[in-house]
Amino acid sequence: MEDSLTRPSSPAGLSCYMAVSQLLGLTVIAMTGAWMGQYRGGIAWESALQFNVHPLCMIIGMVFLQGDGVIAVFDYHRKKGFADMYSLHSWCGITAFSLYFIQWLMGFSFFLFPGTSFSLRSRYKPQHVFFGVFLLVLSIATCLLGIKELLLFNIQATYSSFVPEGILANVLGLLLIVFGLVIGYILTRDEWKRPPLAEELALSMDFKTLTKGESPSGSQ
Amino acid sequence: MEDSLTRPSSPAGLSCYMAVSQLLGLTVIAMTGAWMGQYRGGIAWESALQFNVHPLCMIIGMVFLQGDGVIAVFDYHRKKGFADMYSLHSWCGITAFSLYFIQWLMGFSFFLFPGTSFSLRSRYKPQHVFFGVFLLVLSIATCLLGIKELLLFNIQATYSSFVPEGILANVLGLLLIVFGLVIGYILTRDEWKRPPLAEELALSMDFKTLTKGESPSGSQ
Numbered sequence: 113m114e115d116s117l118t119r120p121s122s123p124a125g126l127s128c129y130m131a132v133s134q135l136l137g138l139t140v141i142a143m144t145g146a147w148m149g150q151y152r153g154g155i156a157w158e159s160a161l162q163f164n165v166h167p168l169c170m171i172i173g174m175v176f177l178q179g180d181g182v183i184a185v186f187d188y189h190r191k192k193g194f195a196d197m198y199s200l201h202s203w204c205g206i207t208a209f210s211l212y213f214i215q216w217l218m219g220f221s222f223f224l225f226p227g228t229s230f231s232l233r234s235r236y237k238p239q240h241v242f243f244g245v246f247l248l249v250l251s252i253a254t255c256l257l258g259i260k261e262l263l264l265f266n267i268q269a270t271y272s273s274f275v276p277e278g279i280l281a282n283v284l285g286l287l288l289i290v291f292g293l294v295i296g297y298i299l300t301r302d303e304w305k306r307p308p309l310a311e312e313l314a315l316s317m318d319f320k321t322l323t324k325g326e327s328p329s330g331s332q
Numbered sequence: 333m334e335d336s337l338t339r340p341s342s343p344a345g346l347s348c349y350m351a352v353s354q355l356l357g358l359t360v361i362a363m364t365g366a367w368m369g370q371y372r373g374g375i376a377w378e379s380a381l382q383f384n385v386h387p388l389c390m391i392i393g394m395v396f397l398q399g400d401g402v403i404a405v406f407d408y409h410r411k412k413g414f415a416d417m418y419s420l421h422s423w424c425g426i427t428a429f430s431l432y433f434i435q436w437l438m439g440f441s442f443f444l445f446p447g448t449s450f451s452l453r454s455r456y457k458p459q460h461v462f463f464g465v466f467l468l469v470l471s472i473a474t475c476l477l478g479i480k481e482l483l484l485f486n487i488q489a490t491y492s493s494f495v496p497e498g499i500l501a502n503v504l505g506l507l508l509i510v511f512g513l514v515i516g517y518i519l520t521r522d523e524w525k526r527p528p529l530a531e532e533l534a535l536s537m538d539f540k541t542l543t544k545g546e547s548p549s550g551s552q
Contacts, residue, residue, distance in 0.1 A: 195492035200480055200505040207506070242520060246513055253473045253509070257480050260420055264484040272415035285420040286427070289473070293466055300462060300520070 126304045129294060136291040143284045144171045151277045152266075162188045167258055171288075182209060201257035208250045215243055245299055252292045259285050346524045349514060356511040363504045364391045371497045372486075382408045387478055391508075402429060421477035428470045435463055465519055472512045479505050 148155055148164040155164050166185040182205070189196050197206065222228050222236045259281050263271055271278045298304060368375055368384040375384045386405040402425070409416050417426065442448050442456045479501050483491055491498045518524060 195494075198492045198494055198498065200476065200483070200502045203502050203506060204476070204509070207509075238521075242517060246516065249469055250509065253476055256420065256424070256473055256477055260477050260480045261484065263420070264481065264488070268484070268488075272418045274415075274418055278418065282420045282423050286423060289424070289427075289470065296466065297462060301458075 123304055126298065126301075129298050133291065133294040133298060136287060136294060140284065140287050140291055141168075141172055143280065143287065144168050147277070147280055147284065151280075162191075167255075167262065171255055182206075199257075199261060201254060201261050204250065204254040204257060208247060208254055211243070211250070212247055215240070215247060241299075245296060248295060249292060252288050255288050256285050343524055346518065346521075349518050353511065353514040353518060356507060356514060360504065360507050360511055361388075361392055363500065363507065364388050367497070367500055367504065371500075382411075387475075387482065391475055402426075419477075419481060421474060421481050424470065424474040424477060428467060428474055431463070431470070432467055435460070435467060461519075465516060468515060469512060472508050475508050476505050 144167055148168055152164050153161055155161060155168060157165065163185065166182075166188070186196060188194075196202070218236070219240055222233055222240070263278060263281050267275060267277055364387055365375075368388055372384050373381055375381060375388060377385065383405065386402075386408070406416060408414075416422070438456070439460055442453050442460070483498060483501050487495060487497055
């Protein structure tokens, strides 16, 4: 523990995994762009092309950022007279969106609000980390459902003939899964967790150090 | 650490979470059975009902056990003249099935094969745990894709009118996600990890104890 106050160099392997995860992320965005551009007529805020904003923004946004994709699909449905919020994809998407908002509010309240006690912060921190990973997984599952929905709405008759659009979309789904796998692996490795910095210890931000003497059974 | 050799009573909260997870699991099985029985004509190995073996067995099996579900769908496709392995659902399913088999082979080789060194075992154990959780998540994502596929193959015209079958299937999808959430939460809590037993320490099965002196940066 004596070197926990210094700023360590990146652990062996982590840089390589990070590079792979970012490459996968960019590949997923490029493939989604290629799908929308090549097979679904491109991207626009008006006309039938408005729908195409949704998958592209959700993959850039719910997996990377997040925002315009939800508005695009509701506005598109309104113009087309389609029903909203009936599909499993929409239920999962709006759940993920709402939980991201709650996660943000909780994070704000526990970590930035000055009145929160260190003990409360230390108890909430592992929950925040767990639900962050869960939200990424839920977002990817929602993307998979959206891919399936888009394929069955558009190419149900030819999907089983292994047409290029179907194969591109299937590979995109598998790459989203591999992306989540690599990010999940990086996030859950104990040896890749950043040791606390000196200024965080001084600010009592290192919650684990504060509580690590506690016994799980509470008998000590 | 002085009570790590005794068999501790279950930590507070864990029993309650376990009960909730098992209740969710049984509810998911019951709901899938109700869906197949109420709306899809029931379960049989012959006729169109053979397909219904697949979702029921996969939810009991890939999330709980695993087996007959894969055979049922290939046999059903062969009799109907349907193409195999073209959909994202089938790609994810066969990936999960293959990875479960590899996970089983790796677990067997590292933990049961007598020639494997303790150092190799200790390095493999966290990978095995991580990929176990990943396989559960991938199985649940595959179930969600299967639910979506079954709905769009059967009730695409009425799905957007919030028909009972669509709502039942959507709720089933959400419950599968909540089931994975509760199991994932239980599996990743440090304070709920079982301390090593005396006989495991004697057999050098407690890999963490053997390696916990190692520095992440390898500089000590």
